[in-house]
Amino acid sequence: MDPVTHRRMRTAHLNHGETCTCGRKVYGNGRLSHLRTCDAHLAAVGWPLDAGWRNAIYTGYDGDVRPIARVVREVERRLGAFYLERRKGGDRIALRDAEMRDRVWQYVNEIDRELSTR
Numbered sequence: 001m002d003p004v005t006h007r008r009m010r011t012a013h014l015n016h017g018e019t020c021t022c023g024r025k026v027y028g029n030g031r032l033s034h035l036r037t038c039d040a041h042l043a044a045v046g047w048p049l050d051a052g053w054r055n056a057i058y059t060g061y062d063g064d065v066r067p068i069a070r071v072v073r074e075v076e077r078r079l080g081a082f083y084l085e086r087r088k089g090g091d092r093i094a095l096r097d098a099e100m101r102d103r104v105w106q107y108v109n110e111i112d113r114e115l116s117t118r
Helices: 003-015 028-037 039-044 051-060 068-088 097-117
Strands: none
Touching (some): 028 039, 051 097, 068 097
16 A cells, blocks of 8 residues: 555544534544533534434324424424533433433424424
8 A cells, every 4th residue: 555545544534523512623432422511512503312313203203204304403402401401400411211212202292293383
């Protein structure tokens, strides 16, 4: 392998980061961890859902197909607001799986009702 290709392969991943709302550049596995603990990101965008949760909403949502992305974004915003409220009270622990499941589907149902009344 020539040295130029080797250098490109070594450094190609360095530019694949994401800039958080707080201004910090986050990369790889630390990205999700940072986005879930950063108060600025939670206030602006919300709690980032895993791909598994997104897929569950996509397959389990029986409403109109078009606003699914809007539903996911709104669920993330509401979860972010929920976590910020919990943190104001001093609780920085993430929800257990059963609690998260119940809360996500509660938000999906609320959003579906709001969209259907429009």
